[in-house]
Amino acid sequence: MTLRRCALALGCILLITSAGALYQAIGHAVDVRRFPERGRAVDIGGRRMQLYCAGQGSPTVVLEAGIGGLLNSWRSVQPEVARFARVCAYDRAGYGGSDAGPMPRTSAAIAWDLHELLHSAGERPPYVLVGHSFGGYNVRVFNGLYASEVAGIVLVDAPQEDQFRSLPAVWAAASDALLRRYRAQARWATLYIGLGIARVQLHFQGATGDSFLILTSRYLKARASEMESMKVSAEQARAAGGIGEKPLIVLTADHSLDPVAQKVWTEDVQPRLARLSAEGRQVVVANSSHDMPGDRPDAIVEAVRGLVR
Numbered sequence: 001m002t003l004r005r006c007a008l009a010l011g012c013i014l015l016i017t018s019a020g021a022l023y024q025a026i027g028h029a030v031d032v033r034r035f036p037e038r039g040r041a042v043d044i045g046g047r048r049m050q051l052y053c054a055g056q057g058s059p060t061v062v063l064e065a066g067i068g069g070l071l072n073s074w075r076s077v078q079p080e081v082a083r084f085a086r087v088c089a090y091d092r093a094g095y096g097g098s099d100a101g102p103m104p105r106t107s108a109a110i111a112w113d114l115h116e117l118l119h120s121a122g123e124r125p126p127y128v129l130v131g132h133s134f135g136g137y138n139v140r141v142f143n144g145l146y147a148s149e150v151a152g153i154v155l156v157d158a159p160q161e162d163q164f165r166s167l168p169a170v171w172a173a174a175s176d177a178l179l180r181r182y183r184a185q186a187r188w189a190t191l192y193i194g195l196g197i198a199r200v201q202l203h204f205q206g207a208t209g210d211s212f213l214i215l216t217s218r219y220l221k222a223r224a225s226e227m228e229s230m231k232v233s234a235e236q237a238r239a240a241g242g243i244g245e246k247p248l249i250v251l252t253a254d255h256s257l258d259p260v261a262q263k264v265w266t267e268d269v270q271p272r273l274a275r276l277s278a279e280g281r282q283v284v285v286a287n288s289s290h291d292m293p294g295d296r297p298d299a300i301v302e303a304v305r306g307l308v309r
């Protein structure tokens with residue numbers, strides 16, 4: 001009787017896991033067809049990266065997303081910028097349509113990838129770089145490595161390397177909790193995604209559309225590595241130095257943090273970024289959370305328009 005029960009339990013487990021794996025495989029295939037990412041895959045020397053460019057003119061605007069953001073995260077910004085400039089968005093290594101890249105995923109590694117991608121795709125400098133959140137470190141490091149190719153920068157609620165000691169302890173605790181979550185998801189990616197668990201979770205959270213495109217092991221591992229490397233990337237941004245007299249606009253969301261941290265963010269952390277350039281200025285954007293590309297894409301578009309002109 002005991003053996004029969006064990007066999008029955010084992011059979012149930014195999015049935016559930018097989019059903020979960022089939023559910024994920026079919027769901028992913030359907031998602032790719034229903035929500036294809038725009039653009040094309042560009043070879044950068046043995047790896048392919050997804051790039052989408054639109055519009056005409058020079059300088060070319062390059063959009064760099066925050067941690068976890070695919071090129072589609074600029075869907076409300078890119079079409080408007082394309083009305084007056086050439087503008088490119090892309091998936092970092094491991095994200096969306098891009099192959100996984102060497103670990104760790106620091107800002108220096110990301111900046112190198114981006115430079116190779118733009119060069120391989122035939123997109124010519126000068127560039128106006130737009131970096132949201134963690135993407136702010138990446139574009140600053142890019143400028144440090146390829147300064148002659150950068151015409152100006154827009155930082156969108158981006159971090160500053162001294163924030164780790166400037167912001168209240170509760171902010172650091174929240175960041176540590178997010179890192180633990182990303183690490184756990186990456187560690188268990190094969191089971192978490194492969195057996196359909198993550199897909200079920202997103203479904204019950206009300207996710208729709210291309211939200212399901214993040215359900216790949218390479219995405220979770222790349223995202224976790226970027227988060228783990230945050231302080232390394234911060235120091236790489238510090239080492240990149242200032243940007244001289246290039247135009248710089250620092251867009252600051254007016255409610256991205258709790259009230260105490262927000263005051264430090266707005267009055268201390270963000271002004272430090274504006275001082276990276278003799279031509280730097282800060283603009284506090286009303287009615288925006290940290291997700292400014294979603295909340296206030298118009299503010300980003302106007303900042304870019306000002307720099308391009």
